[in-house]
Amino acid sequence: MVLILYNFNQVGKKVRLSRILKSDGKAVVFAFDHGVEHGPKDFPPEHIDPNKILEKVVGTGVDAVMLLPGMAALTHNVWANKTSLIIKITSKTNLRPEDQRFLQSVFGYVEDAIALGADAIAATVYWGSQYEDAMLSLWFSIREVAERYGLPCLQLAYPRGPAIKNMYDVEIVKYGVRAAVESGADLIKTYYTGSKETFAEVVKVASGIPILMSGGPSRENPMDFLRDVKNVMEAGAQGVVVGRNVFQHKNPSGMVKAIMAIVHEGMEPEDAIKFVG
Template sequence: MMSYSIAGKELRLKRLLPSGRGVVFAFDHGVEHGPSDFPREYINPRTIIGKIIEAGVDAVMMLPATAFMTRDLWIGKTSLIVKITSKTNLRPENERLLQSIFGYVEDAVALGAEAVAATVYWGSQYEDAMLRQWFEVKRLAEKYGYPSLQLSYPRGPAIKNMYDVEIVKYGVRAAIESGADLIKTYYTGSLESFREVVEAASGIPVLMSGGAVRERFIDFLRDVENVIRAGGRGVVVGRNVFRHKNPGGAIRAIMKVVHEEIPPEEAIKYAE
């Protein structure tokens, strides 16, 4: 029997990466890090989502309930990725390398999303539990024609430096061998090293994790530029945008670097 879901997945991937590249605004930090992660004026999710949508971002990645409560802001204006695993920092420290279920693939379908996302902490003592989650997500996503974005994060007691290129490459290799259609992973610090990460992905699109806030925004734009020059397909960014004094402008600057390859020194003008 013909599998029509293949066409659905191809269509959704093209919407997420409209130029072959994409900029995704990540907004799962309220659970992962707590309300203190946000400037006070952005405690209400609608405030920051409104600014980001107005700036013209390619996609937003949210947990199902946040996507629902902001639906009037993003419907018809951008693509949605529903993240269906998460965890809090309220749990005991030795259990923080385990993601929990925060929704289901059916929720993403009901919301009209373009993709589903789930985290795997490769190297965690809970790796097996997260793989069971991942493969359940992947199985249903394939059924409905949805791409699966894996947040491929090498973290665990045996990992001394999770940004080491060999460690990041290992996580990326594990991601492609577990069926990821898109991979979000750490930036390894240079164009040359990130090129190795892209090579390890063997054609599966790699998106840079925005990570912690850079002291100077232009340095973040230079990281993004290196990712693109290394063959990366874009960025999934949260804190470097919603902690910026001009979040909409920050997104516009990132979009210029990713889609038009405008140098950071010029693109930063959009964020001023």
């Protein structure tokens, strides 16, 4: 007789991850936390109302959206039962003194994410910051509760701080990813290092933990961004988390469709650009 022991929280984590990382193990996540981190100036006038941009993005079939708790509650009629929800429960404003901008603060709790119906939790750690210890303490308190309820944890593993000269340097990014792995991240969002070859090194350091590229600032030429997406996918990444390169573009729906085609279908950027127009 074989005795099967069920570890309920691990089953829950596996189920929830499968809602984000689709059957091919890949995901396109729309990040929409910029209203706090950058302020309303980040949004074109037509997208000041968050419902309008989310309606366009969710309508494309994007795999997941990443929101802060308040925004998730405000827009639930748009995303509910249409895409996966990742709740980010740390953030910071640029209104605080400059020397404190390398610190993330509490913006919600794991219980808030559960109440909202989230499939995962997200939190940022600025590796190399003078506040690294405070963010690590917050990260571990988040992970402890999330683990209890079977919620995967996405770590935004960002090397930032006074001592970081180039946060896109491959050795710096690899260091941050290794630290994210060792701190128990289930998914890792990190910076693009500028080439397929160097990003392959980042993926290798992740040791099987899914890597998602951070979209970063909007590119003047969308083709440049689509080529970055293609490069990270060929390097072995599981997808991208993109915000400004979508909501600051004149055709956000088209950009999401193009990114989805590259991530899930392996389409070439020169072909995917047709969605953008």
